Amino acid sequence: MKKKQFEKPKGKQEYNPTVIEAKWQKLWEETGIFSPNLDRAAKPFYNLMMFPYPSAEGLHVGNMYAFTGSDIYGCYKRMQKYDVFEPIGLDGFGIHSENYALKMGRHPKEQAKISEKNFYRQLRANGNSYDWSRKLETYDPDYYKWTQWIFIQLFKKGLAYRKKALVNFCPQDKTVLADEQVIDGKCERCGTVVEKQELEQWFFRITAYADRLLENLEKLDWSERVKIAQRQWIGRKEGINIAYKIEGSNEEVVCFTTRPDTNFGATFIVIGPEHPLIYKITLKRYLDAVKKYARAAAKKSDKERIPEGRKKTGVFTGSYAINNLNGKRLPIWISDFVLGNVGTGAVVGVPGHDKRDFEFAQAMKLPVIRVVVGVDGDKSEITRIEQVQEEEGTIINSEFLDGMDIHKATHVIMDYLEEKGWGVRQTTYHLRDWLISRQRYWGPPIPMIHCEKCGWQAVPGKDLPVLLPDVRDWKPKGIHSTGLRLRPFGLELMAERGRSDSRSSGQAVESPLASVASFVKTNCPNCGGGAKRETDVSDTFLDSSWYFLRYLSTEITDRAWDKKRSEKWLPVNMYIGGAEHSVLHLLYTRFLSMVFYDLGLVHFEEPFSKFRAHGLLISRGAKMSKSRGNVVVPDAYIEKYGADTLRCYLMFCGRFTQGGDFRDTGIEGMHRFLKRVWRLVSENFKFKISNLKLGEEAEHLMHKTIKRVAEDIESLDYNTAIAALMKWLNFLEERSIARGSEQKANKPGLEDSALERHGTIDKKTKSNVKGQMSTVRTEELEVFLKLLAPFAPHVTEELWQMIRSSVLGRRFSDSGQSIGQSVSGAATKNKPGLEEPYKPGLEAEKERPKIDNWSIHSQPWPKFDPKLAASKQVTLVVQINGKVRDRLPVEAGVSKDEVEKLALASERVQKYLGNRKPQRVVFVADRLINLVI
């Protein structure tokens, strides 16, 4: 028979991912090995992944990438005998999902059911080790009941309030948006340029926590880039509000500045077109021009206010302010480059030391005075924009500040201004209060009732949840005029300020719920009289700000979460997610946790002690997007290669925290790797080689790989962990029965040389093993599978069971403890018991073991011996003048003298050295010796 080189072992199974993956997924869930006992766990480890928005067709490989990366960490921690809690759910409320429903022409509720099914199917197919008994969806009334309850807690604390303000409005999505949801002047969801509207809305007072949010960052073990982004977003700045008297008026204009040191260089003042003083100070003959300018500005969005080339425009008010420092008259201008919601809405113009001020001065032909000399020493007049000096320097032309460096001068002038009563030190923030209301349907109704007599009242706890009514007409309505002319926020409105009656604005954004009479009509919880419900819903980001708390208490119905459990499990030990949430979800969640802490609801201020942002998975060199047509959906790959292959391949694309590039060709290679693993184990395990004495190289490689994989997983360098396993596999294969047989067939006589080469076995064993050509010890196979288990959970489980059913002395535990206890690491002893024969495929399912620690994922992570992990033999590089000239194989730890002797004796070195003697010898232990001549 010519066909094959060696007999197929009996019962040999080909690697069939489709069958084994479905089998183990089912078994894992049924036996609950990934469901820790939340109340009794001994070593809790909360491994959390940002839950997805089920907003589109399904998860793409970018999502799978993130989930897999998080899951690997969880699997690893579980094998380290932590009680890992790894939950999953859906962030299914909100604009994302509603927009998708709009697109599909379905009711959001109906669409949610479809998406839910599909998302959970995909997540299961990926083989993540979730606790499926504790999933949650934010649109579930059992969940949003508590989202509403949280809103009420904030309201009672004065942290949720209504105010009329200039807010972002998206004309496409027909709702208001928080500042964080406006990206580059556009709506985060649909990309439409947002408008500014003055509307009365619900806000959360996140600004009250600005300093704590900033200061706590220092204590967090988070990806640095996310911390930087949060710092920048909070944008704390120390400066001073300086008041300038207006000539011929009792009014004064207050300007915020961080550079009061340059105040002697002030030549004008600019106030924004929204500024309330405009009417009061503009002289009659300038009034028409000012009004016209202000109206035009009000129509523009923030983005539209930045003209081409930042060309400055403006109008003069006719008034002057007095600079207290030197009595100088500063003309007051109006310009739209000054924003109403930044600082005080007015700036003092120092054109010599601020580029925008310079541009304005040039456009309006205003004087420029130099008051700082930079490091270049240039004291000349500033006439070109490149000369505008904004950096370090020394003060001139500023009387008592002259000669000081700018930092000292800033201090001195602030003290001086405060002393004189002309200014007050002021800290400003970029962070604004969180606009929480949305004029949409698919969200938790804000649980508030408005009574004409009693004002805003919270819905009593017993009446929660305020159910989202099932309505047919759920589509967004948009701006609704209340009879008066629809007009954007502008001059007249500002002038009317002081009257806080919201109806006076003449407009409102109408929510879909407002037309549901039965929903709106209610009674006041305070006086019992007729009242109206709030018809806005809350922002999606409120839903996702507390989900990690709910996961722990999904079965509890009488409170949002169980405090004991939260104390046991929180803060989250490892949180993984996208960097795009740096200033959205991650900031809101921190804020709410602080509020909960202040309310005595939780014991921590910071919800996530460790956070790592994963990188972006791109596809064929470009970001995945529908327009590029390079969005990769995982389903087909899982079907073709199995989830294990996809998982490993995704993790192999690059460093997890830096992202990677998904290419079709690479995945074939990973599938090959797993097939080789399958072959190695399935064809070698049955020899039960346990008396084999491992050679030095084999032993070293095993221990080194254990060390490497553990370290790499810890730092999320999954790509190199897999590479280390591949390298080890390459080595093991050389000693494998299969390879040996093939080599034997190809090259007779290789048998002996292969054995000699590895020198892995003693004589006694050799005689036993030689005929079979396998020199792979079973322990090596087991360790290999354990190290690979987090990456490829199914195939390693299958092979593990294969070995376990076969190898002598390995028995099932029959301790009968509950799963929860066993996973807790209370080392379940392997008492001798029944040995279960390995039954491939579906047969195994029928007789599945109902015992603890049966799974590879419940095995302890292999330990390594540091001595064995360290190399005994090293290749030492011999350099001459820094160039590699020779390599010496030496024992690790060899001394400098010895190496020098060896090096000088080397023929190759002699050739380069000639008669010369090294003037200097640099020696780095176990690395190199450099002879300098």
Added chain:
RNA sequence: GGUCCGGUGGUGAAACUGGUAUACACGCAAGACUUAAAAUCUUGUGGCAGCAAUGCCGUGUGGGUUCGAGUCCCACCCGGACCACCA
């Protein structure tokens, strides 16, 4: 404009605290097996020169520090992310 990441073979990417550049994989080439293909296996694979031993060059560009630089410093070019007329 500001801040922060990156730039290494044909490709995805490795390189610990400054110490063998290109691990691991893909692709490609040649070979084995096969009627053939697929699959699998073997060998090779940074560039240039050479039959070869070997030599020279080589981590975006130009400088610098150092016995030694992908790694540190300075200047610049390119790509990406976040923020942005923020006073």
